[in-house]
Amino acid sequence: xxxxxxxxxxxxxxxxxxxxxxxxxxxxxxxxxxxxxxxxxxxxxxxxxxxxxxxxxxxxxxxxxxxxxxxxxxxxxxxxxxxxxxxxxxxxxxxxxxxxxxxxxxxxxxxxxxxxxxxxxxxxxxxxxxxxxxxxxxxxxxxxxxxxxxxxxxxxxxxxxxxxxxxxxxxxxxxxxxxxxxxxxxxxxxxxxxxxxxxxxxxxxxxxxxxxxxxxxxxxxxxxxxxxxxxxxxxxxxxxxxxxxxxxxxxxxxxxxxxxxxxxxxxxxxxxxxxxxxxxxxxxxxxxxxxxxxxxxxxxxxxxxxxxxxxxxxxxxxxxxxx
Numbered sequence: 001x002x003x004x005x006x007x008x009x010x011x012x013x014x015x016x017x018x019x020x021x022x023x024x025x026x027x028x029x030x031x032x033x034x035x036x037x038x039x040x041x042x043x044x045x046x047x048x049x050x051x052x053x054x055x056x057x058x059x060x061x062x063x064x065x066x067x068x069x070x071x072x073x074x075x076x077x078x079x080x081x082x083x084x085x086x087x088x089x090x091x092x093x094x095x096x097x098x099x100x101x102x103x104x105x106x107x108x109x110x111x112x113x114x115x116x117x118x119x120x121x122x123x124x125x126x127x128x129x130x131x132x133x134x135x136x137x138x139x140x141x142x143x144x145x146x147x148x149x150x151x152x153x154x155x156x157x158x159x160x161x162x163x164x165x166x167x168x169x170x171x172x173x174x175x176x177x178x179x180x181x182x183x184x185x186x187x188x189x190x191x192x193x194x195x196x197x198x199x200x201x202x203x204x205x206x207x208x209x210x211x212x213x214x215x216x217x218x219x220x221x222x223x224x225x226x227x228x229x230x231x232x233x234x235x236x237x238x239x240x241x242x243x244x245x246x247x248x249x250x251x252x253x254x255x256x257x258x259x260x261x262x263x264x265x266x267x268x269x270x271x272x273x274x275x276x277x278x279x280x281x282x283x284x285x286x287x288x289x290x291x292x293x294x295x296x297x298x299x300x301x302x303x304x305x306x307x308x309x310x311x312x313x314x315x316x317x318x319x320x321x322x323x
Contacts, residue, residue, distance in 0.1 A: 050155050052259060054123075054252040056094075057101025057245060060130045062123050063155035064089065064256060065148070086119030086145040091253060091276040092186025092214035095241070097123035098249035099280050100131055100212075102242055108133045111180040114204060115139060116167070116197065117187035120148035122160070124183045129158040133181070139165035139174075167193075167200040176203045184213040186278055194224030201283075202232040211283040212239065215300075217307040218275050226301035234283040235295035241280055279304070 050063040100108065109132035115125045118138035125138040138153075138160055140146050146162045153160045165174065182201050188194055201211055211234065216222045226236055281300060 050152050052256065054255065056098045056123070056127060056248050056252060060097070060101035060127050061156070062097065062126045062158075063152060064121060064123070064252075065152075086117065086140055086142060087148075088119075089121040089123070089256065090119070090186045091249075092216060092278040093119065093121050093123045094249045094252050095246075095278055096183065096185045096212070096214045096280060097127040098245040098252070099239065099241055100124060100127035101248065102245035103131070105131060107131065108181065110134050112175075112178060113137070113181040113183060114174070114179045115183040115185075116165075116200060117141070117184055118145065118149055118162075119185075120145045120152070122149035122152055122162075124185050125149070125160050126152065126156050126158040128181070128183065129153075129160050136160040137163055137174075139163045141166040167196045171200060171203050174204060178206055179204050180206060180209050182209070182211045182213075184211075186214050186216045186219070186276075188216065188222045188225055189219045191221040191224070194221050194228045197225060198228035198232050201229070202234075207285075209284075213281055213283075214278040215281050215304060217277045217279065217304050223301055223305040226297045226304070229283050230295075230297045233285055235286050236297045236300055237282050238296060238300060239280040239282045277307070 050065045052064045054062045054064050056062055108128050111128075111133045112135045113125070113128045113133045114137045115122065115128075116139055118125055118140050122138045125136050129136050136159065138146075138149050139162070140149065141164065143164055146164050149160075150162050152158075153162070163174075182204055184197065184201075188197065205211065211229070213225075215225060229236060279300070286295070
């Protein structure tokens with residue numbers, strides 16, 4: 001929810017774990033007790049204001065939060081609630097948004113797009129909206145992230161809707177079988193999540209649809225997504241990242257990092273360093289597109305399972321880092 005900073009009791013405080021504007025003294029209630037994004041957005045004590053404009057590519061500009069911010073409780077302790085991974089922007093999200101922004105304009109035109117695990121930044125959804133998608137639904141399992149994403153969409157002028165959605169809950173209320181494109185950006189960081197993600201994607205996608213995701217190279221469980229998607233009947237191909245798209249993502253990353261470094265506490269470590277390298281991967285069902293000549297599932301699985309040493313990653317364009 002967009003808002004303005006008001007009196008002293010609404011002061012903001014920086015923290016390395018979160019990414020949003022949360023007022024001093026109310027974070028415990030905000031982070032721990034809100035069951036839905038609507039409840040979070042309706043509380044006039046909660047201010048979200050993405051203030052940094054990022055140029056991700058032709059006709060794609062996205063407003064982002066300027067710092068990783070979190071409130072402190074009345075006794076001065078930093079308060080965190082639930083899983084905080086989605087409360088800051090990840091390199092994989094910047095990378096996917098820039099990739100979308102530099103793809104041909106007809107790729108998303110008229111499409112129905114759903115993003116899984118959008119987090120608070122939801123940049124791929126914004127990019128898809130600005131590239132002509134007619135319906136975009138950004139989803140996340142944490143109400144705080146969904147509420148923050150709503151503010152990003154409003155400030156960016158993106159025609160996107162949001163929904164609180166946990167993968168384990170099933171897709172019965174998600175227009176199963178009707179989505180042209182399913183997006184996800186570096187959402188795998190636990191061993192058990194690959195099967196859950198693949199099992200969520202398969203019933204969402206319409207026949208002939210496509211899945212596009214960034215996969216972290218050094219995350220627990222990332223390699224498993226290739227075998228799990230294969231079990232669901234998909235084949236994989238690495239999607240090339242053009243130099244202009246990579247430059248846009250790196251510029252956005254460096255701008256956010258530079259702003260955040262001036263904050264009194266914390267760092268936005270989720271965008272910096274070789275630990276956050278990603279690949280852009282595209283999945284389809286085998287009979288859908290004649291131009292896909294072979295399945296790269298096994299090759300990609302092995303590359304992510306056994307990534308190159310980090311010193312090699314810094315000079316290899318396929319292993320993207322924000323450094």
